[in-house]
Amino acid sequence: MEKNKKLTKVLMSGNEAMGEAAIRAGCKFYSGYPITPQNELTAYMARRMREEGRAFVQAESELAAINMIFGAAVTGVRTMTSSSSPGISLKQEGISYLAGCQLPAVIINVMRGGPGLGNIDSSQSDYFQSTRGGGHGDYFTPTLAPWSAEEATKLVVLAFDLADYYRTPVLVLADAIIGQMMEPVGLPFERMFKKKLPKKTWALTGAKKRPANAVMSLLLGDRVLQRHNERLGRKWDKIKEKEQRFDTYKVQDAKYLIVAYGSQARIAFEAVDILRKQNIKAGLFRPISLWPYPEKGLKELAKGVKKVLVVEQSLGQMVEDVRAALPLGEISFLGKAGGGIPLAKEIVGAIKKSL
């Protein structure tokens, strides 16, 4: 990916870092539409894609943007779009088509508050939408949630690899804090996915020396769609088996486990340190893949844990996956919606209350 292997650190916002990661991952086509708090990403792509001699289109709408990247994906090139919550709602139709047609593409959601126009503060209220398919039909999209600008770059690169490997749209679920915050980012970006990627023999490139290809999700006829969906189902099962990702902090002897992702995990991280100073054995479980949910890791960790506290910037969405993974666990929830952010002292308070 990068000729100069010497690691340098550059100060970038998460939005810009994700853009640069996409470019280094070989993204050949980007399309986006203005929406806060991800505008820096679109602006970054506008400048950098032309510098690289690649294609950037400011679309007339989110619908057009997602369908443009559908078109790019059809030809087998790496492609990405980005938006924020209300815009992602508009893209859901296209994401469903990408999933149905088995086309690889990367979609970044820099979440803001909802429902409706909501506000432009950080939020994690699109968890359900991201991890439960989001659009119409029976499908899932692998969803990766970074907790820093630097990790965002790695996850964008990983998202492109997962998309190509599994032939599926992949979401990177960031939030306003991750998108806006400036942090040192290591260059070049690390590639986490080591498997060989399949050739895109299905791509539309002109029917030269091969039979004509067609890309479609319309599958009429007796049980044709049923068989297709069953094939997709086996794919989702494989992804669930192979692609669960998480990180932990001070969990070896933890009795109190905090579960949080994205920017909220940064705050939970601080809370763990505060609790540890007070001799309370707290640890952090941080899902990186939200779908598939890292339930295997969580189940394993939870064995020695007394209590689990799930912290989210929402009224409680991921907590349902934690409850599903730990049906017998003692799970409590701390959340704030509409741009509210549970603070470290509030997390500390919630843990201490449960002592």
Next chain:
Amino acid sequence: MAKVKIEKDRCKGCELCVFYCPLKSLELSSDLNKRGVRAANFKKDAKCSGCGFCFLICADRCIKVEK
């Protein structure tokens, strides 16, 4: 003299070729084809100038015009 060849079982019986044939050399058959419609038919010993109108207006690739 040109000649019109019709694949009868493809024909959906729209009758447009019959309607547009300048020499009135086409007709609908009296019997039904596999689709259950009266297919277009080149009349016995009919004239054909090879204008291709029937080919042009046929949506179901039933017609070939041989010159």
Next chain:
Amino acid sequence: MKNEFLPPKSLRDVNTHYCSGCGHGILHRLVAQVIDELGLRERVIGVAPVGCAVLAYNYWDFDVSEAAHGRALAVATGIKRSRPEKIVFTYQGDGDLASIGIAETLHTANRGENLTCVFVNNACYGMTGGQMAPTTMIGQKTTTTPWGRDPAFGEGWPLKVSELLAPLKGVSYLARSSISKPQGVRQTYQYIKKAFINQIEKKGFSMVEVLSPCPTIWKKTPIEAAKWIDQEMVKEFPLGVIKE
């Protein structure tokens, strides 16, 4: 001598699902004929709409993609920008292009995307059973205008997309034809060919609007449908080159 009255190679030797007297079969053939004539089969990528022509990839023997309803030109934009050396076209009906996809149509044209668009205007939604389209004629009965389209009841007037696009600088070629009769079929072939040559010559957005019969929904015989185009539709949608 080359026989022009043979089916083109890029058209598969299969029966279509279209109704008797439907124009799609003719138009599929014309597009395939142009592609063969210009030697484009190995570099062309088509985009099919949602509507009756959704299964076009079963009939054309070259690469074809599906697109969500109304988004064919956005999909085509992504294809063309990713692979500028390919020849990319959309094939869309009036519900797809003029109603749900009018924003994509307008903006793709306004960006001057180097694409070819074949716009099939049959004044109704065919696939869904005959609802009013933006192009439905005044007084035309559909399932959603059971007394005939009436502007007095807020149903608006027939939308003239070609005339709407004509002033845009990104648009290089606009023509409207009818396939209601053999001469019109021949003319349509010439227009479509021109619209593809424009793309090869990188001239920008080209669109051919084709008045095409839908006898089933119009509740007419194919011959009556052809006559209705010639006598009624052409008054609202005049034929000829609109912009060159």
